[in-house]
Amino acid sequence: MTAPVIIEAALNGITSRAHNPRVPVQPDELARDAVACVDAGATIVHTHAHNLGAPVDELVQAYADCYEPVLAARPGTVLYPTVGLGTSAAARHQHAIELATSGLIRQTFVDPGSVNLGGAEPDGLPPPIDYVYTNSFLDIRYGFDLCVRHDLGASIAVFEPGFLQVVLAYHEAGALPPGTLVKLYFAAGGYLTRGRALWGVPPITEGLDLYTAMLGDTGIPWAVALIDGDAVGHPLVRDALERGAHLRVGLEDQPDGPHNAEIVAAAAALCADVGRPVATPADTERLLGLGAHGDA
Numbered sequence: 001m002t003a004p005v006i007i008e009a010a011l012n013g014i015t016s017r018a019h020n021p022r023v024p025v026q027p028d029e030l031a032r033d034a035v036a037c038v039d040a041g042a043t044i045v046h047t048h049a050h051n052l053g054a055p056v057d058e059l060v061q062a063y064a065d066c067y068e069p070v071l072a073a074r075p076g077t078v079l080y081p082t083v084g085l086g087t088s089a090a091a092r093h094q095h096a097i098e099l100a101t102s103g104l105i106r107q108t109f110v111d112p113g114s115v116n117l118g119g120a121e122p123d124g125l126p127p128p129i130d131y132v133y134t135n136s137f138l139d140i141r142y143g144f145d146l147c148v149r150h151d152l153g154a155s156i157a158v159f160e161p162g163f164l165q166v167v168l169a170y171h172e173a174g175a176l177p178p179g180t181l182v183k184l185y186f187a188a189g190g191y192l193t194r195g196r197a198l199w200g201v202p203p204i205t206e207g208l209d210l211y212t213a214m215l216g217d218t219g220i221p222w223a224v225a226l227i228d229g230d231a232v233g234h235p236l237v238r239d240a241l242e243r244g245a246h247l248r249v250g251l252e253d254q255p256d257g258p259h260n261a262e263i264v265a266a267a268a269a270l271c272a273d274v275g276r277p278v279a280t281p282a283d284t285e286r287l288l289g290l291g292a293h294g295d296a
Contacts, residue, residue: 004279005271006181006246006287008044008223009037009264013082013252014192022259023251025050027065034070034077036261037250041268043284044078044107044181045070046155046252053085060098067104076281078290080107080155089142100150106290107153107179110143111135112170113163115199119190119228127193133159140166144177153179153290159200164214171218178289182222183248184211186236189228203229203236212243221288223248230254232266241274 011033015023024033027050034045049062067079081099084092096108114134118127135143147154154177158164164184170176186207187197201207203226215222223246224237231237231249241247249267250260257263268278279287 002276003244004277004283004287005241006044006221006223006279006284007042007264007267007271008046008181008183008246008248008250009034009042009260010046010225010248010250010252011037011260012048013250014048015251015255019255020251020257022257024260027062028069030066031069033260034066034079035073036259037264038070038074038077040261040264041271041278042264043076043279043281044080044155046080046082046248046250048082048252052082056084056094056098059084059095063095063099064102064104067099071104076285078106078153078281078284080105080109083109083111089139092139093143093146096152097146097150100152105152107155107181108143108147108150109157110140110147110154111157111159111163112140112143112166113160115159115163117159117191118193118198119195120198121193121195124196126198127195129193131192137166144170144175147177147179151291153177153181153288156180156182158182158184158211161201161210161214164211167220168214168218171220176220178291180221181246181288182215182220183225184208184222184245185225185227187228188226188234191227194228197228200227203234205236205239208236208240208243221246225249225253227253228255230257232263232270238270238274241271241276246279247271
């Protein structure tokens with residue numbers, strides 16, 4: 001039987017309403033979008049709260065206001081938030097701990113590396129910003145240990161090949177948490193600043209060859225994401241699906257896209273065209289090895 005495709009919908013991210021009026025922002029908008037995306041074929045939904053930087057209790061409440069109605073309407077949906085703000089790993093993960101304790105999430109973010117995120121300015125040069133997305137080895141260990149302590153799968157963003165080296169080290173040590181899904185990010189644009197990407201691997205066959213060669217026969221579940229581009233329409237994504245990939249889509253990654261549910265529906269149609277069914281919640285649990293908690 002052809003393996004089902006897990007579709008993750010990343011609903012908003014840093015895409016602003018000023019950039020795209022279709023992006024959901026408030027918890028009720030995100031909840032409605034999430035349910036629509038699940039009905040279109042997604043089984044994993046990722047959101048950013050509108051009040052990042054707020055005190056942790058307010059941040060947790062914003063996520064809960066979104067996640068509770070989604071789980072009530074579509075039990076079995078796998079939900080997870082983005083990283084919080086703060087100067088320590090503990091501060092950046094505290095809201096995830098509280099959401100896990102409340103039974104609202106079954107995955108959480110683990111970004112196993114550091115990267116300069118941005119795109120070239122109109123003059124072709126890197127932007128004059130003083131920011132590096134930083135995750136030390138100690139921070140990464142904190143994230144993986146948190147997954148183990150709270151029975152959470154790791155939703156791993158691979159921005160650069162070095163990130164995958166860290167994942168492979170944890171795999172070889174038998175320390176990757178059950179429920180792990182590795183997302184391979186291909187840089188079609190700058191992400192934090194638009195323009196030519198100055199980070200990561202471009203969406204070319206050779207880049208996919210590199211990542212699949214690194215993954216080898218590990219059996220680690222992996223997905224592809226096209227950042228700042230139309231994943232459904234890109235030939236690399238079809239190629240990846242034919243090689244057994246799962247798929248992440250949504251307005252976080254495609255800032256100029258249509259409604260999230262339309263993107264997910266198009267992704268589901270692409271999977272069907274490739275000859276692979278879309279995963280159900282039960283398929284997603286089985287493929288990732290997720291536990292059954294959080295289903296009711």
